[in-house]
Amino acid sequence: MITRTGISPATPSPNLDLLRATAVLLVYFFHLFITTGSRLPDYIGQFGVLLFFVHTSLVLMFSLERIELAGRSLLPTFYLRRLFRIYPLSIVCVSVIVLLQLPRAPWWPWAQPDLATIFANLFLYTEFMYKPVVTSVLWSLPYEVAMYVVLPFLYLAGKAYGIRGILALWCLAVVGGMLQPYVSGRLEVIQYAPCFIAGVACYFFGFGTRQRRLPLIWFPLMLLTALGILAYGNYFEYENSARWILCLLIGLTSPFFAELNLPVMRKGAALIARYSYGIYLTHLHAQWMAFVVLKDAAPTVRYATLIVLSVGLPIALYHLIEAPMVRLGVRLADRLPKPSIPLPRPVPSERRLPIPATAGGPGASFQPARHHTGHSSDHRTTKTAQAPASAN
16 A cells, blocks of 8 residues: 655645646636737647646645545545635635626626526536536636545545556546546536546656656656647547546656756746636736726736736735635644544655645645655646636
């Protein structure tokens, strides 16, 4: 059985921050090009959300590990923390959009939602009830919430059966994705299950424990290869298969790359990763204000407005809502009763693993934990918010 130990605050994992920053920037600039009158290929934005999916499931494997190592009830603690991680900020954003009648996207005017649609957006089940989203980026969050339910069981399966068991589950998820269109459109989350499971595979394939033999330059080259797979799949109408393959490619190669060691890039990626959830949820309306509301203003005014809102809104929301709610979720989860039979504690060792300081939806940063001996080779994304034409 695979276990990890010794959670200790240390330096953030630059590669995880880089992956998350890349994801949110791809979505941001994909929408910016549409807003300013041009358009990148749809698969650019889709790729950003797919990166979110892989990243999220990888990070949450470390979160589950920390919960187990602390001797707490795995499922209640995990679910309560997730609840306070993803819902408060999304509820605030949805509420503001509805109250102020803001457009769904800069190119998509306001449409009055009925009460059922508002509730579906507030509680993130739009995709399961065929309800429209009030902001285009919100489409991916119901899929993340659905996968939160499953991830603890994938963690336990990986501990019991290792990487082979996770890869077997990935194959089953691919079969499920192929059959889903013939069953029900409400179950489209199954199309993305292989993408999330790829992040689980990354964890059980040794992320943070394997010797990182490949220079970091191969990391962006791997991402470009994955993007090429998605482009090919979109062109030849094999989009689903391309998603599944590229996510698995990212999951199985990420453990081998050296960590980013350029100080400026490390700091930049860490900052973007920290505020990425707020960037994801607010960037469409920052772009709308700059290029639709202020369309007749001077270019300097429009771009200054874009920068101020794109930076200021996520920072303000993080410190006023996101971070306090995450801390509240942790405090409440810590009050849950511990299991009557303590979980076995693994033997600590020297090697460090990246784990999230606050794991979760699009916007967490990461801290490493210590790894213990006896770890085998077993180890832990996205349609984008579409224009009329993610997340997370």
